[in-house]
Amino acid sequence: MELDIVSANEAFYAAFRxxxxxxxxxxxxxxxxxxxxxxxxxxxIGRDQVMASWRAILSSGAxxxxxxxxxxxxxxxxxxxxxxxxxxxxxxxxxxVFVREDGRWVMVHHHGSQLVAxxxxxxxxxxxxEDLSGDxxxxxxxxx
Amino acid sequence: MELDIVSANEAFYAAFRxxxxxxxxxxxxxxxxxxxxxxxxxxxIGRDQVMASWRAILSSGAxxxxxxxxxxxxxxxxxxxxxxxxxxxxxxxxxxVFVREDGRWVMVHHHGSQLVAxxxxxxxxxxxxEDLSGDxxxxxxxxx
Numbered sequence: 001m002e003l004d005i006v007s008a009n010e011a012f013y014a015a016f017r018x019x020x021x022x023x024x025x026x027x028x029x030x031x032x033x034x035x036x037x038x039x040x041x042x043x044x045i046g047r048d049q050v051m052a053s054w055r056a057i058l059s060s061g062a063x064x065x066x067x068x069x070x071x072x073x074x075x076x077x078x079x080x081x082x083x084x085x086x087x088x089x090x091x092x093x094x095x096x097v098f099v100r101e102d103g104r105w106v107m108v109h110h111h112g113s114q115l116v117a118x119x120x121x122x123x124x125x126x127x128x129x130e131d132l133s134g135d136x137x138x139x140x141x142x143x144x
Numbered sequence: 145m146e147l148d149i150v151s152a153n154e155a156f157y158a159a160f161r162x163x164x165x166x167x168x169x170x171x172x173x174x175x176x177x178x179x180x181x182x183x184x185x186x187x188x189i190g191r192d193q194v195m196a197s198w199r200a201i202l203s204s205g206a207x208x209x210x211x212x213x214x215x216x217x218x219x220x221x222x223x224x225x226x227x228x229x230x231x232x233x234x235x236x237x238x239x240x241v242f243v244r245e246d247g248r249w250v251m252v253h254h255h256g257s258q259l260v261a262x263x264x265x266x267x268x269x270x271x272x273x274e275d276l277s278g279d280x281x282x283x284x285x286x287x288x
Contacts, residue, residue: 032219033217033218034217035224035239037226037237037257039257042228042237042259043228043237043239071187071189073189073252073253074177075176075241076243077220078220078221078222080179080241082187082189084186084187093181093186093187093255095179097241099220108219109217109224111181111237111239111255111257112257113181113184113255113257114257115184
């Protein structure tokens with residue numbers, strides 16, 4: 001099953017790279033509620049808003065985009081995929097959520113955010129009270 | 145049910161505002177897989193990484209944070225909440241995902257991204273081929 005989800009995730013990036021609006025439309029859910037947050041954008045909710053955004057993005061020339069480091073987290077019948085995108089010279093962290101409709105995994109949610117942090121906590125830091133920037137001032141990135 | 149989910153979402157922001165690590169720990173799932181993407185950060189996966197990040201953030205002084213415009217999307221037994229956070233002078237768009245464990249809604253996923261876009265497509269734009277920036281150059285925000 002996880003392979004099917006990874007394939008659905010890859011199909012999303014193939015449609016993006018290929019500027020293939022028809023494929024992009026097919027891979028978003030028809031009945032489940034959908035939402036999309038492009039990096040820096042407000043939330044787009046509902047199929048009309050989401051597909052309007054893809055129509056605008058794909059018609060203006062999609063950038064070279066690659067996806068790596070995909071990890072699938074199963075939440076019952078819902079699959080959440082976290083992955084990193086290389087978009088031109090930018091790195092973007094993405095949450096992509098899929099559900100099953102008519103026997104296939106379809107996208108219901110995409111949220112991308114540009115990666116700017118330089119350091120992250122690890123489980124080894126869990127006893128530390130230090131902030132995340134490595135100095136005593138503000139963290140590199142404002143929390144949440 | 146939707147009220148319970150909105151309450152769970154508000155409890156997350158109350159724990160954040162109150163720098164209450166114990167409450168923050170309680171409201172994240174114990175058994176379901178969890179993940180968190182703070183704005184600009186890479187994905188943190190698993191309870192150890194996620195709670196280490198909250199320990200670091202809450203111990204370094206949480207900013208004034210308010211949440212508004214929460215909208216709940218039901219995906220079967222999974223609830224996705226989209227909302228906007230005011231974090232100091234920044235606006236952040238958040239995806240918060242909840243599942244039920246032991247009869248209560250608990251958080252499994254948080255993804256925040258700073259809001260920087262100035263214009264978004266609407267369904268009324270759906271027949272346009274223009275990009276989203278209102279001019280003929282690059283969009284304000286790179287698509288992902």
